[in-house]
Amino acid sequence: MRQEFDVPLINRIALYAAMALAVAYSFFPIYWMLISSVRDPQVLYNSVDLLPGPYSIESYTTLLAATDFTIWFANSVQVALGTVVVTLILAVLISYAVTRLQIRGKTTIIGTMLYAYMFPPLLLAIPLYAIFVRLGLADTHMALIISHTTITLPLGVWLLWGFFKQLPPDVEEAAMVDGCSRLGAFFRVVLPLSLPGITTVAIFSFLLSWTDYTFALVMIDSDHKKTLPAGLETMVGQYELRDGELMAGSALIALPLLILFIFLNRYFIHGLAAGAVKR
Amino acid sequence: MAEVVLDTVSKFFGNTTAVDGVSLTVADGEFMVLVGPSGCGKSTTLRMIAGLESTSGGTIRIGERDVTRLQPKDRNVAMVFQNYALYAHKNVYDNLGFGLKVRGTPKPEIDERVQRAAKMLGIDNLLHRKPKQLSGGQMQRVALGRALVREPDVFLLDEPLSNLDAKMRVHMREEIGKLHAATGKSMIYVTHDQIEAMTLGDRIAVMKDGTVQQLGRPLEIYDRPVNTFVANFIGSPEMNLVEGELANGASRPTVSYQGAVLALPEGQHHRQAADNQVVLGIRPEHLAISEAAAGTIPVKVILTEQMGAQTLLACQTEKGGSLSALMSRNDTTRPGDIIHLSTEPGHIHLFDPRSGTNLFADPTAPGEGQP
Numbered sequence: 001m002r003q004e005f006d007v008p009l010i011n012r013i014a015l016y017a018a019m020a021l022a023v024a025y026s027f028f029p030i031y032w033m034l035i036s037s038v039r040d041p042q043v044l045y046n047s048v049d050l051l052p053g054p055y056s057i058e059s060y061t062t063l064l065a066a067t068d069f070t071i072w073f074a075n076s077v078q079v080a081l082g083t084v085v086v087t088l089i090l091a092v093l094i095s096y097a098v099t100r101l102q103i104r105g106k107t108t109i110i111g112t113m114l115y116a117y118m119f120p121p122l123l124l125a126i127p128l129y130a131i132f133v134r135l136g137l138a139d140t141h142m143a144l145i146i147s148h149t150t151i152t153l154p155l156g157v158w159l160l161w162g163f164f165k166q167l168p169p170d171v172e173e174a175a176m177v178d179g180c181s182r183l184g185a186f187f188r189v190v191l192p193l194s195l196p197g198i199t200t201v202a203i204f205s206f207l208l209s210w211t212d213y214t215f216a217l218v219m220i221d222s223d224h225k226k227t228l229p230a231g232l233e234t235m236v237g238q239y240e241l242r243d244g245e246l247m248a249g250s251a252l253i254a255l256p257l258l259i260l261f262i263f264l265n266r267y268f269i270h271g272l273a274a275g276a277v278k279r
Numbered sequence: 280m281a282e283v284v285l286d287t288v289s290k291f292f293g294n295t296t297a298v299d300g301v302s303l304t305v306a307d308g309e310f311m312v313l314v315g316p317s318g319c320g321k322s323t324t325l326r327m328i329a330g331l332e333s334t335s336g337g338t339i340r341i342g343e344r345d346v347t348r349l350q351p352k353d354r355n356v357a358m359v360f361q362n363y364a365l366y367a368h369k370n371v372y373d374n375l376g377f378g379l380k381v382r383g384t385p386k387p388e389i390d391e392r393v394q395r396a397a398k399m400l401g402i403d404n405l406l407h408r409k410p411k412q413l414s415g416g417q418m419q420r421v422a423l424g425r426a427l428v429r430e431p432d433v434f435l436l437d438e439p440l441s442n443l444d445a446k447m448r449v450h451m452r453e454e455i456g457k458l459h460a461a462t463g464k465s466m467i468y469v470t471h472d473q474i475e476a477m478t479l480g481d482r483i484a485v486m487k488d489g490t491v492q493q494l495g496r497p498l499e500i501y502d503r504p505v506n507t508f509v510a511n512f513i514g515s516p517e518m519n520l521v522e523g524e525l526a527n528g529a530s531r532p533t534v535s536y537q538g539a540v541l542a543l544p545e546g547q548h549h550r551q552a553a554d555n556q557v558v559l560g561i562r563p564e565h566l567a568i569s570e571a572a573a574g575t576i577p578v579k580v581i582l583t584e585q586m587g588a589q590t591l592l593a594c595q596t597e598k599g600g601s602l603s604a605l606m607s608r609n610d611t612t613r614p615g616d617i618i619h620l621s622t623e624p625g626h627i628h629l630f631d632p633r634s635g636t637n638l639f640a641d642p643t644a645p646g647e648g649q650p
Contacts, residue, residue, distance in 0.1 A: 168362060168364065170360045170361075170362055170364035171364045171365075171366065171367075173329075173331050173351070173358075173360070173364065174358065174360060174364040174365075174366075174425075175366070175377070175381075176330075176331065176350070176351040176352060177329055177330075177331070177351045177352070177354075177356060177357065177358045177435075178352070178357075178377055178378035178381060178425070178429070179352045179378050179381035179382045180352060180381055181350065181352060184381070188381070189366055189368075192368040193366075193367060193368055195368075
């Protein structure tokens, strides 16, 4: 009897230990980033204390005063929102079309898009840059938005495809019999019902664009057009090792994502799960 | 006036023929049931009437209008779907009012019509709930209400009860019957359930392989099936269909089945079958236990199934043929008993073994004189 009770307890302890380890492993860099960003720069290099303090917001004030951080932030917002908008419009239309309409070779379309997703960004970045130079788009945010879309669109189409497949066509048909055109049924019924899926794609696109470093480095030359990750990188050479400011900058990059996740968590999980289950 | 007329309507999906030249007239206010097994084309036919499928041939008319090429929204039909197809993001009130709102009906009128339909269906206390907070029966009521509110020319119902449990199905069947009586509108109802078809339909169209096999009043179809398919499909338990041989007895035509000679109705002409071979059809409820005599079939009871009011006997003849017979619940027959089954001449159906068509020149014959 003892054995029967003891074994699950040991299992449970092992499970919790493994979970704690995984959490520590994932969160330690974030924790370190946060406490370093609010640590007094005077002791930043003398103390490797795991506990926070002595506190100082000097890294933040220096960052905001001495760098183009606010400009980079604004650029990042612009590029990320642009990517979200372009991705959503294209992904919704493409995935709806391949789900509902009779299109020849629609699995090939989806397959090819996912294939494109498998290329490392750097491999795409260089030929894309050559194309943008020819089109006169080099060193513009538009170039960056298009580059980011090459990564976000396949993922978006894939997720929404799974999502639309789940929506029973009857609901749209009911709306069409009730008095909507196909487009009307799409806007009045399909879109509201797909909100979790659309939110998921929006978050993913924002995240990928917001944190992208490779494309930002290749596509943008001018300092005042740089996005946050590429902008922070310039600090490393320019001001030597400014770890406090770097950590503060990184914390400020992470902050919007954190807020986004807290508010949209519910949709996000639902959207992921919905896309995953086959009907 | 909203008569629905289908004129040689066809639908092909690639090389597959789903609906093959169906012609059908549903009178104004009539309750027409399309019944048949899966894949018989009944749902496709309904969807073509709704405009959700294009036709490959033929025309569809609703009232005075040719709607063959019209969009679903322009046909003024309302449809109830098998899985309810409620708008999950809207509450019951908005689900009911959606069709009116899309058409730009003024708000006070929407409110009045929604309230009236909700009261009629007993869902007026659920108006602020979301569909996922409703039971299956309630969802089906909302789906019916959504159609009702629209006050369409024609109601189309696509297997509306098949997702409900048995008890709720019977209840909603009654409700739909009452609703039809109350609105007086034409209804076209698709089902694979022959009991729903028999109980609800003013007329039934029995479909198979994209064609209408027989169109008629429920009892007409039950009493005088035009072929073995209809005979088998309509009626529960299924009609016994066995091989027999025609003969001309001394006084009247007869049919023999495994040695038993059964009399056919007198004075009625049936078409001759090749080699006198026929398929003999007798409904289980038309077989009775009788004393051993000429014209009775000796069988061994294999199994008794108690169905409540009645008991179904599964029997086997000496030569291994199977027959089922429906008896009253008081019947004391036990498995293993040897009994003799008899039937009335008027209850015998004859079919051509090759084509399956009813051999009575006037297929009304076998049904006559029945209660």
